[in-house]
Each structure stands twice: as structure tokens, then as C-alpha cells.
Amino acid sequence: MTVSALTRPGERDRAIVKFSEIDWLFALALCLIAGTGALMMFSIAGSSWEPWAGNHLIRFGLCFLAMVMLAMVDLRVWSALAYPIYGVGLLLLVAVEAVGDVRMGAQRWLALGPFSFQPSEVMKLGIVLALARFYHGMSADSARLSWWLLIPLAMIAAPVVLVAHQPDLGTAMLIAMTGLSMVVLAGLSWKVIAAGVISVVAAVPPMVMFVLHDYQRKRVLTFLDPESDPSGSGYHIMQSKIALGSGGFFGKGYGLGSQSQLNFLPEKQTDFIFATLAEEFGFLGCISVLFLYGAVIFMALRIASISHSHFGRLAAAGTTATFALYVLINGAMVMGLAPVVGVPMPMLSYGGTVMVTVMIGFGLVQAVRVHRYSEVTSGSGALL
Amino acid sequence: MSEPSIFFSEVNERQGVFHRRTFLLGGFAGLGLAALGGRLAHLQLVETQRYEKLSASNQFNFRLVAAPRGLIVDRNGAILASNRPNFRLLVSREEDLDPKTTLKTLAAFVPLDEARQARLAKDIARAPKRSPVSVMEDMSWEEFSAINVRAPELPGVTADMGEVRVYPHGGAFAHVIGYVAKVNKEDLAPTGPNSDPILLHPGFRIGRQGVEKAFDLDLRGKPGARKVEVDANGREVRQDEGGDIAAIPGKEIQLTLDVDVQNRALEVMGDESGAIVVMDCRTGDLLCMASSPSFDANRFVRGLSGPEYRALALYDRKPLLDKVMNGTYPPGSTFKPTVALAALGAGIDPEARVNCSGGWYYGGRTWRCWKRGGHGSQNMHDAIKNSCDVYFYQTALKIGPDHIAKAAHAMGFGQTFDIGVPGNQKKGVVGSTEWKRKAVKREPVWQPGDSVSYGIGQGYVAVNALQLAVMTARLANSKKALNPRLIKSVGGVEMPRGDAAIDLPFAAEHLKYVRGGMEAVANDTSGTAFRQSQLGLGDIKMAGKTGTAQVRSFDKLASRSSVGVTWKLKDHNLFIAFAPYDDPRYALSVIIEHGGMGGATAAAPRAREVMRVALLKDPELRARIEKPLPLPEVPESVIMEGAAPEAPIVTPPPPAPPGEPT
Structure with missing residues (x-):
């Protein structure tokens, strides 16, 4: 050919x-x-x-x-499904909060007929698709720094908070870091990135001491x-x-x-x-x-x-x-x-x-x- | 796409930023991977030896293997205590194990009732993690193999073969050898030999009494170790034969005791309560230390039940008491040879005669002789032979208590002997003016009446069977103040002999004179134990002395006969003897508690039986016994009968004793 x-x-x-x-x-x-x-x-x-x-x-x-x-599968189909997948993932995370199984001390699993799965996994894909879809429609200037930044941050925060509440800190961090890395790849201003990194580093010790569950804190210590x-x-x-x-x-x-x-x-x-x-x-x-x-x-x-x-x-x-x-x-x-x-x-x-x-x-x-x-x-x- | 130019530049700028940042992302990922690689290099290349060591200490474990406990043998090597295989069932506590369920499963294979299951479950819960608890001992081969096959599916359960102490002669040596028993919390010490972790091994037993206790450390040996591969739960996966450390068996302890003599002694004691001690007159070796009744030491090894122990402890013949060393008795007339020695030493003329009319009025009361009619005129020889009380009343009064005490101490009374076992030996009592002043606060002055009863071994004098045997052996030896020896060798190292001792402080002719009296007791037809002292071993004769020790005070007119008196109130019956008379080899003492009046009735016949075994086991004496009698003097038919040692060739008519001699 x-x-x-x-x-x-x-x-x-x-x-x-x-x-x-x-x-x-x-x-x-x-x-x-x-x-x-x-x-x-x-x-x-x-x-x-x-x-x-x-x-x-x-x-x-x-x-x-x-x-x-x-x-x-055509990229246009993927693109079209981006927001629906994200939305379903978010709904499932809310559902697992309400009716999920508790395994090993954490509420992560949702039964679907004979299968059980973790909605947080859906979210790993959902956040990537949704952010890609979001930035696809953004100009470079808007992506660098504008009030539009609040939307991707909210899109990241919603699943992260829900997953962290299960509590599954590992997956929550993974979703957060994936989302943030995409925001960076999309062209966020370096000044904002630097400010964000500094504030996260400053927030870690109080997080460890006051927000984490006992077993999570113990792991860190x-x-x-x-x-x-x-x-x-x-x-x-x-x-x-x-x-x-x-x-x-x-x-x-x-x-x-x-x-x-x-x-x-x-x-x-x-x-x-x-x-x-x-x-x-x-x-x-x-x-x-x-x-x-x-x-x-x-x-x-x-x-x-x-x-x-x-x-x-x-x-x-x-x-x-x-x-x-x-x-x-x-x-x-x-x-x-x-x-x-x-x-x-x-x-x-x-x-x-x-x-x-x-x-x-x-x-x-x-x-x-x-x-x-x-x-x-x-x-x-x-x-x- | 209506405004391609604007759109294009827009797209281009986004693409440019994206490309740069993707490059950065790739760089970060690459850096991260490189960091992991660096960490790996540090762990796997630089620190690998340290982690290899840690890995090996995870993987391999040493399991203690108890050393075989040392044997205890008699003077000829016959086994008195050894070990036999024992199929044990052990259960250890594991994280994922409920002991109750496991025990319920095991109950299908071995008899475990509900109560025992409950008790064991508690034991297992209390035991340290992975330290096994013995659930069943002495399983049959069928039980053992059935459980061994299923062991892999029963976590924490192992069936293994251990060793358990066994005393093949049951109770015959129980008091001397003692026994081993399970380790108590009190046995464990933070330091020293009892801090050894082997004490926590379920099969380990600690020496509790006698030789087992005194030589516990020698007998224990050194535990070995089995190198095994274990998983994270500490369960054995494989065995590494090459890594094993062999256990060093415990040392062998050889005793001076003789199985046959000791067994015969226990046999002739029957149901009686008392002690028999046999001692070699030349070396001081103890051939027999029998205390009757005894108990089966094997039962203590597995742990005695409460009722079983109570039955032993409460029986009025006291099987748990070692009557050889722990029981003291008034020596009665067996004390008379010592008094005679003291008198000779004090310058009393042995030919001086005392008239016995059956009693002697002194100090406001009549001191009766055991023979109501009296013995008539007696010199010292006659007095020993007839055990004349009146003679010894007067002699003792004449020489006073301190001469007698001195002689008694020289003969071994009033002291303990170091024979290598703990056994709480009793010193007994040897009365003297000095002693009474210190010991009897109520009446510290020695009264003449005290001397009178002292002369016949009553009052302020108490001895044990071992002291009596030592006294007899010293008298028979006539040179050395022999010490008894029980431990012949430890791990092949010979222990000091009993004849490495000081000389006796008596003149040789005095000793000979007293021995002559004792010979007459057993061989003169009028001696107090003539009938009971015939060994029937050719020309080998025994010399002896009878004794009766009062346990109640007698009314002047009351009969001393023991007939119809409750066992506890009967007199103790004693006998001391040595043989052969002309060249003494063995000395013995017999004490029969509450055996009734007269040493000859209960004690002497038993002494004769035990002495016969001791003599017949001696190869020198056996040669002498088996030497044919001079032929011309005896008709042939008689030789045939004489071949049987039980039947004496000439049976002298036994004298009808007017009363039982004391």
C-alpha cells in the first residue's frame, strides 16, 4: 500500500x-x-x-x-462519549457511596449482576477523556490562565473527593495527578503551576496529621x-x-x-x-x-x-x-x-x-x- | 473551518506548547524510571549481601532437638533408668487457628473428652505463639500414622516421636533415683542452666528427686538443632539435613546399687514398711537402698493425677518417704555393739560379770530385761549374744553418756553422709551431756536414768537405716571409718571410693571382741537370731544383732507382746548383720516399722534373704560356696542334699525361745 x-x-x-x-x-x-x-x-x-x-x-x-x-473506534466517537463517560463515572461514584460493598475497610465495590467493579476505575478513563474534550475546545490563551481554569479543576476535584472518601487514597491521588498533569500539558501558565506546587507541598504535613484515616497516617509514618x-x-x-x-x-x-x-x-x-x-x-x-x-x-x-x-x-x-x-x-x-x-x-x-x-x-x-x-x-x- | 488562518495559528500554538510539555512529561517519566533503576542498583548490587543474610534468616530456622537423657545404670551396667520412644501429638497456636475446632477434629483420632479438650484449648491459648503443647502422649502406632497422614490439612498439628523416661524396675529405685517431671514455671530461671530454651520444649523433663535431680545437668546433655526451612507463618516447609547440629546425649550415671539385691530387698519387704541398706564392707559401696513401700516413678513422668497423689501421700505407710535416710528410729538393741565398744574403750573388763534376774531396781523403779526370767551371770560376750538389757543398763550407767556418744559418732551415728543425692538426710540424735544441755531446754541436765535407757538404744538416741549400715560396715571392716558411696561414676569418671577415710579410733581387739559377740547372736544356738541367720551357703556365716525399738511406753506389768496391738503401736523391728563372718564383705541393716517385738521375728529373716543374694552375686564368694565340701567326712547321700543350699547339712534342733529376744 x-x-x-x-x-x-x-x-x-x-x-x-x-x-x-x-x-x-x-x-x-x-x-x-x-x-x-x-x-x-x-x-x-x-x-x-x-x-x-x-x-x-x-x-x-x-x-x-x-x-x-x-x-x-473513530476519535470523534471517543470525543462524543467523553462527557457521558465522565458523567456516568461520577454517578457511579455517588452510587457506591450509597450502596457499595465494604471490602477490606473501604467502600469501593459496586455489584453489577454477577460482576463487581470499582467505579473509581471508570473515572480514571473518564477524567482523561473529559479533560481532553474540554481543552480541545479551548484556545491557547484560555488554557494558559483564565477563569475557565475553574472548570477543569472542578472536574478533577469532584471524583477525587468522592474516591478519597471511600477511602481509596491511592486512586484519588492517581486521578488528581492525572488530571493535573493534563492541565499542565494543555498549557497552564508556569506561574500558576509553581504557585500550585508550593501550596501543595505546604499542605502535605497538616493533611497527614489531620485529614487522613488512622491506617493511612500509619502507613505514611x-x-x-x-x-x-x-x-x-x-x-x-x-x-x-x-x-x-x-x-x-x-x-x-x-x-x-x-x-x-x-x-x-x-x-x-x-x-x-x-x-x-x-x-x-x-x-x-x-x-x-x-x-x-x-x-x-x-x-x-x-x-x-x-x-x-x-x-x-x-x-x-x-x-x-x-x-x-x-x-x-x-x-x-x-x-x-x-x-x-x-x-x-x-x-x-x-x-x-x-x-x-x-x-x-x-x-x-x-x-x-x-x-x-x-x-x-x-x-x-x-x-x- | 470558516476562519482557517486564525484557527491554524491557534492550533499551532496549542500544539507547540503541548509538544514541549509532552517532552517534559516524558522526561519526568524517564527520570522516575532512572531513579527506580538507581534504587535497584543500590539494593541489588551494593547492599545485596546484607539482604541475602536477612533473607536467609527469614528462610531458615533452627528447631531445638532434645538430647537423649543420660542412662542410669547399676554397678554391673544393668539399666535403672532409660528412654523409650513416645509418639506425641502436638498442637501449636497459629494466627488462623481456632484450637477448639482443631481439638474437635483430633478427637476423631485419639480419645479426647470434652473436659480435656477445654483444658487443652486453654493451655494452647496461653502458650507462646508457635510453641507446641502436648495434646497426647504415648499414642499407638495406628493413631500416630492416622494423624501424620492428615497433618498437612490440620494447621498447627504435628505428630512426632519423642523420648520419654522409663524406669524398668518401677518403684524399686524410686527413692534413690527419683524421677523426672514436667517443667514448672518455678523451674525457669532468667540465667544459668535453667534459662535454656530447651526447658520449654514439650518433651523436656526435669529431674525432680534423687539422682535425677542431683545430676540433672549431667543427664540433660546438650540439645541439638534441626535446620528447617520455614514459611512466613513459621511452618516447616523442608528440612535441611546438612545443617543439623547433633544433640550430645546426657552422661551416663553409674550407681553402686545392684539390681538383684535391691529387687530382692523390695520383694522380701512385702507389705511391710521399712528400709533395707546393704553396704560393701571393703569399699563403702551401697548395694541396696530400699525403702518400702515404694511408688512407681513412671507415673510421675507423665504427671500424677490429684487423687493418685493424695492416695500416695495419705497412705499411713508413707510410700513417698525415703525411710533409708529420712526416717529416724530408736536403734534399740542394735545399739548395744556400739555401747560395748564404748565400754571397752572406757576400760571396762569384758569378762566382768553382771547378774541378770530379769530386772534391775535402780532410781526408784525396776528396769526390766526383755527376758522375764533373767539371763543369770553374764559377761560382755554373753550379753551381746543374749541381748541382755540388765548388763547394758549397768554398763552404760557406769561409763556415762559421753563415752557412748564418742563411740557412736565414730561409728557414723548423728551425722549425714554425702552420697551425692540431696534427699533431706536426717542426722538423728546421739545423746550426751553436752547435747542434752543444748537440745533439751525443759530438762538440760543428763540424768543417770537417761544413761540406763541409752545403754539399750532407747531414749536420747535416734538413727536411720543408712547410719546403721555404715556402723555395721565400719565394725566389720575394723580399720577404716568407711563412708557410703552411691555414685560410682559420672560419664565414665569414677567417683572417690568410700574407703578413702580415716582410721577407726578403736583398738583392734575391742572390735574383734564385739564382732565375736555378734557372731554368737547368729551362730550360737542360744543366740537371739540363730534360727533366722542361717544362710545355707556352706561355711559362709553371718554375724548380726537384733533390735526392738519401742514406740510406746510400757506399763510395768503390761505385756510387751505385739499380738493384738494395732499396727501403729507395734515396736519397730531392727536387724544389723555382716557376712562372711571370717572375712566380712557385706554389711546390712534392716528396719521394719512396727514389725513387732524382737529383731529376729521380722527383720532377721529378711536380712538373711537379701544377704544371700549379695553373697551369691560376688564371684569370689561364689567360688568359695561352690567349692565341694571335704568328701571323706560326709556320706555321699548327704552331699546330694547338701547341693541344694537351702537345706543345711546338719540341722541343729532349734532352741525353744522362752520369749522373743530383743
Whole structure:
């Protein structure tokens, strides 16, 4: 297929062309990460597909199909659905407040027939789409600094407050940081950014002391002084560091990680799977996986930068920001650089919800790539 | 798109800002990833050794393994205390374990009633985490294997094989060896040997009495360790055979006791309450220290039930009391050889005669001889042989208490002996003017009447069975003030012998004279214990002395006969002896509590039986016994009968005793 053929009107709307326009190298990187996750789950289950590795691969396979199908969805459809998705997400968050299940001390889950899911996950996508949609219609000057700034801030604040109230501080922070990073990407004035950063830094200590729940405060304090509570919250950090450190350069070998195999490592298949990897495959394995994550982030940002529509750019970049935050927060937590918050390593950790969220996000990113030349109107969805 | 130019520049400016800031975002992400990489390098490359150590200490654990407790053997190596395998069922407390449910499940395999379940659940809840509590001991093989198969699905439950102390002779050595029992809270000490964590091991037992207590540390040995791989809950996953540290078994303690002599002693005691001590006259080794009735030490190892303990403690023959060392008795006539020695030492002529008419009027009352009709004219030899009270009344009065006390101390009375076991030995009483002034506040002056009863071993004199045996052995040895020895060796190291002692402060001919009197007691047809002292071992003869110790005061006219008197009010019955007479090897003392009047009735026949076993076990003496008798003098038919040692070749007609001798 020649370049000239693609310029023919309607040619880019053909399914086969769209399919070929998907970034397959990007897709391969995702498969490698998910495959590594399954490999580790197979090891810690004592060389068994049960109970995690098999499930993980099946989920990834389904999510991968979803990503490919979403990649075909026109950006105009995404744009048109942006506000509705955000609105539904917000409604669900209110609903979970009223009727949600309480699991592990927090009200996060909403039952939907046989499935139960966390509305906060919907919001991770919703905030990216809604802000991208909002800034798509803004001029550069308005985006830099104007009274319009209050609208995106309110759009961010509403879900953050609801999620934090569940309480799920990790997700609330993730939503807030994703939203704020999009506001910055959209072109907020540096002066405002500097003022915001300073005020946030100043607000952290009083937040920790007065607003956080007891267990949240304890996590933060334990992080600051892990020795103060070696068998409680400090235990997780300590055991994770032992797993990492004892891995050394080459690791203890596949299936030979004593920390994970003998259950010293908490949440070894979910939040701390990176420590499992570090123990069995050492520095070499860790750096390779970090490299894969870096490659995914790089490729996604490249996709964002080649998009012709502002909506596509912001949507892809916002999704990437969420993903990068996941990786960095989880990595820092596992390595004892951040307090223990329930943020998994995307694709590597076991867990359906995050996998679905991330892969739908990458479906959006792929859609941005596939439809990079299409224009999105600033008005409400004309196609729908 | 009606105003493309404006729109275009607008779009372009937005795009430019976006590109710069995306580049920044990518930079931040890259920086973050680099920081993680740096942290990884620090942890995995720089500090890896530190974390490897921490990881290993997580993964591996040492589990204490109790050392086999040292054996206790008799002088010939026969086992008195050893260990036998024991299938135990242990339950330990775990986070996700409700002990009640576990116990209910276990009740399907082993007998555990509701009450026991409740008590064990409490024990498990109280025990430190992961420190197992013994739920069942001595399971059968079937129970053990059934539980072992299901153990993986029962968290916290282990069935293992431990060792438990066993005393193959039951109660025969209970007082000497003592027993082991579960560790109490009071046993644990913050420092020293009792701070050892092995004491918390469910199979560990601590020495409670006797040898087990005195040599507890020697017997314990050194616990070993099993290197195991554990998971985060402390459950064993694998065993690392190469990392094990072997336990060092406890030292073997060899006693001087002889299984056969001791068992025979317990056997002949029957239901009687009392003590028998046998001592080697040459070395001081104790061959027998039997206290009757006894108790089964094995029952104490597993823990005695309340009713069981009460039954033992309240029985009026006091099975828990060691009558060898803890019971003191008036020696009665067994004290007369000592009095005789004192008299000889004080210059009394042994041939000087005293007339016995059955009683002696002195100090306003009549001091009766045990023989109503009297013994007639008696020298010292006759007086010992006949156990004439009147002779010793007068002799004791003549020499006074201090001579007697001096001789008694020299013979080992009034003191305790260091035989290596604690056992709360009683010193007894040896009366003297000095002693009375200090001890009897009510009447501190020694009265002549005190001397009179002192002469026949009544009044201010009390001894125990061990002292009586020591006295007899010293008399038989005639040279050394022998000390008794119970512990022959500890871990192969020989303990000091009993004949490493000072010389006796008596003239050799005096000792010989008294021994002659004792020989007559047993071998002269008119001796007080002639009938009961025939060993039937050829030319090996026994010498002895009978004794009766009053436990009630007698009315002048009342009969001293024990017939029809309640057990508790009967006289104690004593006998001391040594054999062979011509070359003494073994000395013994027998005390039968409330055995009735006359040492010859209850004590002497038992002494003879025990002495026979001791003599027959001695290879030298056995050779002498089995040496054929000179042939020409005896008709052949008699030899045939004589081959059986029980039947004496010539049976002299037993003299009809007018009354029981004392």
C-alpha cells in the first residue's frame, strides 16, 4: 500500500487499513510485560497455572482483543462519549457511596449482576477523556490562565473527593495527578503551576496529621521510619526490600525466591509482584522490565505527539500519564521509596480491574494513532 | 473551518506548547524510571549481601532437638533408668487457628473428652505463639500414622516421636533415683542452666528427686538443632539435613546399687514398711537402698493425677518417704555393739560379770530385761549374744553418756553422709551431756536414768537405716571409718571410693571382741537370731544383732507382746548383720516399722534373704560356696542334699525361745 493510496478519501476508514495502522511494536511490549507477569505468577504458585498465571493470561488476551477493537473506534466517537463517560463515572461514584460493598475497610465495590467493579476505575478513563474534550475546545490563551481554569479543576476535584472518601487514597491521588498533569500539558501558565506546587507541598504535613484515616497516617509514618513498626506496616516494606536486595545481580533463579515462595512477601502476586521478579531474576530482570515500561511510555507519548487533533493528543498523553504514575508509584513503593498504597504494577500484577482500565486506555491511545489524521470538531459529537 | 488562518495559528500554538510539555512529561517519566533503576542498583548490587543474610534468616530456622537423657545404670551396667520412644501429638497456636475446632477434629483420632479438650484449648491459648503443647502422649502406632497422614490439612498439628523416661524396675529405685517431671514455671530461671530454651520444649523433663535431680545437668546433655526451612507463618516447609547440629546425649550415671539385691530387698519387704541398706564392707559401696513401700516413678513422668497423689501421700505407710535416710528410729538393741565398744574403750573388763534376774531396781523403779526370767551371770560376750538389757543398763550407767556418744559418732551415728543425692538426710540424735544441755531446754541436765535407757538404744538416741549400715560396715571392716558411696561414676569418671577415710579410733581387739559377740547372736544356738541367720551357703556365716525399738511406753506389768496391738503401736523391728563372718564383705541393716517385738521375728529373716543374694552375686564368694565340701567326712547321700543350699547339712534342733529376744 502506497502513501498515495492512504490519501485517497475514505481509504483510512477501511477496517483493514485501520488494523494495519495499529502500533504493533507497542502491542508487543504490552504482551511481553503481561507475559512476564504470568511467568512470575506461575513461579510463586509453585509451578502451577492455578490460581493466577492462567487467569492472568486469559484476562490479558481478552483485554488485548478489546484494545484492538477500541483502536478501530473513530476519535470523534471517543470525543462524543467523553462527557457521558465522565458523567456516568461520577454517578457511579455517588452510587457506591450509597450502596457499595465494604471490602477490606473501604467502600469501593459496586455489584453489577454477577460482576463487581470499582467505579473509581471508570473515572480514571473518564477524567482523561473529559479533560481532553474540554481543552480541545479551548484556545491557547484560555488554557494558559483564565477563569475557565475553574472548570477543569472542578472536574478533577469532584471524583477525587468522592474516591478519597471511600477511602481509596491511592486512586484519588492517581486521578488528581492525572488530571493535573493534563492541565499542565494543555498549557497552564508556569506561574500558576509553581504557585500550585508550593501550596501543595505546604499542605502535605497538616493533611497527614489531620485529614487522613488512622491506617493511612500509619502507613505514611511507617514509611518515614520503617524501624518503628517492624512487624506491622513496616513489615511489608522490609520484606519487599529483602526480596529485592537478596536477588542480587542475577537473581536467585526461577522458582527459587525464598521470600515470595515462603510467603514472607505480602501481596506477592499483586502489588508486590515486582519484588518477586526482582528476587528471582535480579537486577538484570528488573532493569529489563523497567526498560519495557519505559518503551511503552515513550511510544505512547510519541503517538500523542503525532496526532493532528488536540483531543487525540491530550487523550493519549493523559492515558500515558496515568500509566506512568502507576509504574512509578508501585516501583517506589516496592523499593521502599514511597508509603504502601494499593497501586499495582500495571500488566505485571494480578488483578482484573486495573488490567481492564489500562488496556481500554491503550485502546484509546491506539485509536489516536489509527485516527491521527482525523479532525475532531469542538462542538458536541456530530457523529452520534 | 470558516476562519482557517486564525484557527491554524491557534492550533499551532496549542500544539507547540503541548509538544514541549509532552517532552517534559516524558522526561519526568524517564527520570522516575532512572531513579527506580538507581534504587535497584543500590539494593541489588551494593547492599545485596546484607539482604541475602536477612533473607536467609527469614528462610531458615533452627528447631531445638532434645538430647537423649543420660542412662542410669547399676554397678554391673544393668539399666535403672532409660528412654523409650513416645509418639506425641502436638498442637501449636497459629494466627488462623481456632484450637477448639482443631481439638474437635483430633478427637476423631485419639480419645479426647470434652473436659480435656477445654483444658487443652486453654493451655494452647496461653502458650507462646508457635510453641507446641502436648495434646497426647504415648499414642499407638495406628493413631500416630492416622494423624501424620492428615497433618498437612490440620494447621498447627504435628505428630512426632519423642523420648520419654522409663524406669524398668518401677518403684524399686524410686527413692534413690527419683524421677523426672514436667517443667514448672518455678523451674525457669532468667540465667544459668535453667534459662535454656530447651526447658520449654514439650518433651523436656526435669529431674525432680534423687539422682535425677542431683545430676540433672549431667543427664540433660546438650540439645541439638534441626535446620528447617520455614514459611512466613513459621511452618516447616523442608528440612535441611546438612545443617543439623547433633544433640550430645546426657552422661551416663553409674550407681553402686545392684539390681538383684535391691529387687530382692523390695520383694522380701512385702507389705511391710521399712528400709533395707546393704553396704560393701571393703569399699563403702551401697548395694541396696530400699525403702518400702515404694511408688512407681513412671507415673510421675507423665504427671500424677490429684487423687493418685493424695492416695500416695495419705497412705499411713508413707510410700513417698525415703525411710533409708529420712526416717529416724530408736536403734534399740542394735545399739548395744556400739555401747560395748564404748565400754571397752572406757576400760571396762569384758569378762566382768553382771547378774541378770530379769530386772534391775535402780532410781526408784525396776528396769526390766526383755527376758522375764533373767539371763543369770553374764559377761560382755554373753550379753551381746543374749541381748541382755540388765548388763547394758549397768554398763552404760557406769561409763556415762559421753563415752557412748564418742563411740557412736565414730561409728557414723548423728551425722549425714554425702552420697551425692540431696534427699533431706536426717542426722538423728546421739545423746550426751553436752547435747542434752543444748537440745533439751525443759530438762538440760543428763540424768543417770537417761544413761540406763541409752545403754539399750532407747531414749536420747535416734538413727536411720543408712547410719546403721555404715556402723555395721565400719565394725566389720575394723580399720577404716568407711563412708557410703552411691555414685560410682559420672560419664565414665569414677567417683572417690568410700574407703578413702580415716582410721577407726578403736583398738583392734575391742572390735574383734564385739564382732565375736555378734557372731554368737547368729551362730550360737542360744543366740537371739540363730534360727533366722542361717544362710545355707556352706561355711559362709553371718554375724548380726537384733533390735526392738519401742514406740510406746510400757506399763510395768503390761505385756510387751505385739499380738493384738494395732499396727501403729507395734515396736519397730531392727536387724544389723555382716557376712562372711571370717572375712566380712557385706554389711546390712534392716528396719521394719512396727514389725513387732524382737529383731529376729521380722527383720532377721529378711536380712538373711537379701544377704544371700549379695553373697551369691560376688564371684569370689561364689567360688568359695561352690567349692565341694571335704568328701571323706560326709556320706555321699548327704552331699546330694547338701547341693541344694537351702537345706543345711546338719540341722541343729532349734532352741525353744522362752520369749522373743530383743
